[in-house]
Amino acid sequence: MTSPGSPSETRSLIIERLVGDSGEAAHVIGAGRGMAERAVPLLQKSLAGELGAPVTVDLRAVEVSRVPDARAYAGDTFAMTIVASPTSSDAMTLVIDAPAIAVMVCALFGGDPDLAVSPIERELSQIETDVATTVFQEVAQALNGSGRRSLELRLPVQRAMSGAEAKRRVLRDGAAVRMVFGISTPTDSGTVTVMIPQRILLATRGGAAGANDDQTTGSDWRARLSEEVMRSTVTLKATMPLARLTLGDLASLEVGQIIEFEETAQSQARLSARDKTLFVCEFGKLGQNYTVRVRHPYDAGQDFIDGLMPG
Structure with missing residues (x-):
């Protein structure tokens, strides 16, 4: 085994091993x-369909960087989230x-796309943070x-942070x-800037992948695990x-006080599993159950x- 030729090279090697491997640029x-180009049409479709936002998505740049530089070009006002994997x-x-964020908020609430959007030069509101979270989820x-080739991200993403919290993170x-x-x-x-550590990228894209890797792997997983997955319980x-x-009403509640259900409550029951809402249901009774x-x-x-926009 060879060793670096100078103390600086040794230091660089140790730091790199501690904070993450890097590959050939x-x-x-x-x-x-390749990953980003495949994601652009998917992102364009999801934003246009699910959010109803008439916006254009394009890939501006792909380059090697360092994770802390994620906020370097975002200005004073931005939102951020971090997504984990296994x-x-x-x-x-x-x-x-x-x-x-201003573009998305304007498009989401039906703003005129031909008029300039008012810039956001203050702390983000709750609505703006929620919109940022929705965009992060789609990206x-x-x-x-x-x-x-999956990154196996733990989705849905955590709610976006902004302001001092995002800057101090x-x-x-x-x-x-x-x-x-x-x-x-x-x-x-x-x-929208996305930072993926090279140690994560190289683990899934490190080798030469054939054109049919996703298809072959998908068939293999279905054949081996589909039956077991369907047997799992939630x-x-x-x-x-x-x-x-x-x-004020909440603070004035007393023991024994009765709270009425809203008229539509019975038809708005939510069925969920593992903190994820699946269906909207109607509450009822069959016999004694x-x-x-x-x-x-x-x-x-x-x-x-x-x-x-309640009501």
């Missing part, structure tokens, strides 16, 4: 570009700048992949591939909305919009 950029607590870091889903240093996606309308544009929970109360009848699949996008 051309190979890393090529693997990252092998890493920081498998992906996502940052969206204020112009991109992570598009980049996650499947089969042997310590990011573990390490070699990374930096992908920059543009989100734009005819008059405005912003960016705990179902049915919840029903109670009522909307002001903080309480029941829920499935009405339709839960639509997270519609529920998000309904929550922003």
Whole structure:
């Protein structure tokens, strides 16, 4: 085994091993570009369909970088989240700048795409942070992949952080591939920056992959594990909305006081498993047993919009 020729080379090698392996730049950029280019049409479709946002998504840059540089070009106002995987607590870091958030908020609420969007030069509101979280979810889903090449991200993503919390968050240093996606309308544009540590990228894209890897792996997984997966059990929970109360009403509640259900509560029960809502159901009773009848699949996008504009 050979050793580095100088103390600086030894130090660099030790630091690199501690904070993450790096690969040959051309190979890393090529693997990252291939991943990003496959994600662009998926992201374009998801934003246009699920969010109803008439925006254009394009790939601006793919380059080698360091994970802490994720916030370097986002300006003073931005939102950020970190996505974990089974092998890493920081498998992906996502940052969206204020112009991109403004574009998405405007498009989501029906703003005129031919008019300039008002810039955001303040702390993000709860609605703007929720919109950023939704964009992060779509970006992570598009980049996650499947089969042997999957990043195995733990989705859904955590709620985006912003302001002082996002600026103070310590990011573990390490070699990374930096992908920059543009989100734009005819008059405005912003960016979403994605940082994936090279140790994560090289683990799934390190070798030469054939054109049919995803297809072959998918068939292999279905053949070996599908039956076992279908036998696994989950705990179902049915919840029903109670009522909307002001903080003052809540503070004045007393023991024995009765709270009425809203008129539509019986038809708005939610069926969930592992903290993920699956169906909207109708609450009822059959003989001596309480029941829920499935009405339709839960639509997270519609529920998000309904929550922003109640009534």
